[in-house]
Amino acid sequence: MFPGATADRTDARYVVVGAPLDVSTTFQPGTRFGPDRVRRFSRTFDDYDHHTGSRFTDLSVHDAGDVHAWDDAGDYLAFLRGTLADVLDDGATPLLVGGEHTVTRAGVEAVTNGEHASENLTFVCLDAHLDLREAYDGNPLSHATVTRHVLDHADRAVILGARTGSEAEWDRASEADVTVVPPEAVADWTPDFDGPAYLSVDIDGADPAFAPGTGTMEPFGLSSRELHRVVRAVAPRAVGFDVVEVNDRDDGQAATLAGKLLRAFVFAHAAGTSDS
Structure with missing residues (x-):
């Protein structure tokens, strides 16, 4: 269980869903x-958040466990999309924990289809790669x-911290529905779009030092403080969140950062939507 995610499923405002896909x-x-x-490296975090004056255990977070992955990515994404759609149907916000970045497609499809579909969606992604x-x-x-797949469902994409891609990807990124904010400009970026957002954090958006x-580590990236600021800025207007691409090849630095960003999202989202 994600530490502090103690709410019952029926009462939850936020639902953690693990998606351990690892096929590509x-x-x-x-x-x-x-x-x-x-989950493991989030155990030491304090319950209290001084930015919002709230406690994580008071914010109705439930951990639904993992959706066991298999090697047919298409079938898995369809099943995962249904799981996340159930979360939305219950009036909760999905918190998806990958797994490879492919799982984000299921998250965006869930929030843009069905009874609770979000229109005019902006996909905000912290990522070293364009993934186009x-x-x-x-x-x-x-x-x-x-x-590229997400743009079949979202109106636009804002990719923060991207610093590498193929020539064809940079050509696609020059089109009107994509905005790339280079690492050196992320510190001054603020959400400048209307409507709801889906926020995806690929942990490789951070510099490998963090x-x-x-x-796929990529130098010259973002600091953990810059990722934290963006997550807190976007969270109040987000209808879904994920953090992806954490693996087991360090001493817990990436997982610790991922867990802290997930909690930051919940704190900021709850504070920003408490009167809605």
């Missing part, structure tokens, strides 16, 4: 261990394609 990681695998590591490929190594469901436990 292209360098260092291990994202199947991500959800467990995020049509396929990678012949795989159209690779984690390197996730943002989060070495990820599959």
Whole structure:
């Protein structure tokens, strides 16, 4: 169980769902261990948040455990989408913990379809990579394609901290529905869009000095403080959240950061929507 996620499922405002998919990681695998590591390395966190004056255990968070992954990514994403749609149907906000970044597609599809569909959605992603490929190594469901797929459902994408991509990806990123904010500009970025957001944190958006436990490390990245500020800024307007690409190849730095960002999202989201 994610520490402090003690609410009953029927009473929950937030539901943690683990998605340990690990079928298309292209360098260092291990994202199947991500959800467990995020839970484990969040055990030492204080319950109280001084930014909002609230306690995590008072915010009605439930941990639904993991959706066991199998090697057919398409079938798995469809099943995961249904699980997240159930969370939304119950009036709660899904908190998805990967697993590889491919699982984000299920999260965005869940919030843009069905009875509780969000329109005019902006996909906000903290990521070292553009993830705008049509396929990678012949795989159209690779984690390197996730943002391209998301744009089939979201109106626009804002990619914060991206610092690498193929020539074709940079060409796609120049189109009107994509905004790329380079690492050096993230500190001054504020949400400048209307409507709801879906917030995705690929832990490799952080510089490897802060989060070495990820599959495709990319230097010259964001500080943990910059990720924290963005999460808190976007959270009040978000209808869904995920943190992905944590693996088991460090001493817990990436998982600790992921867990702290998930909690920061909940604190800021709850404070920003408490009167709604």
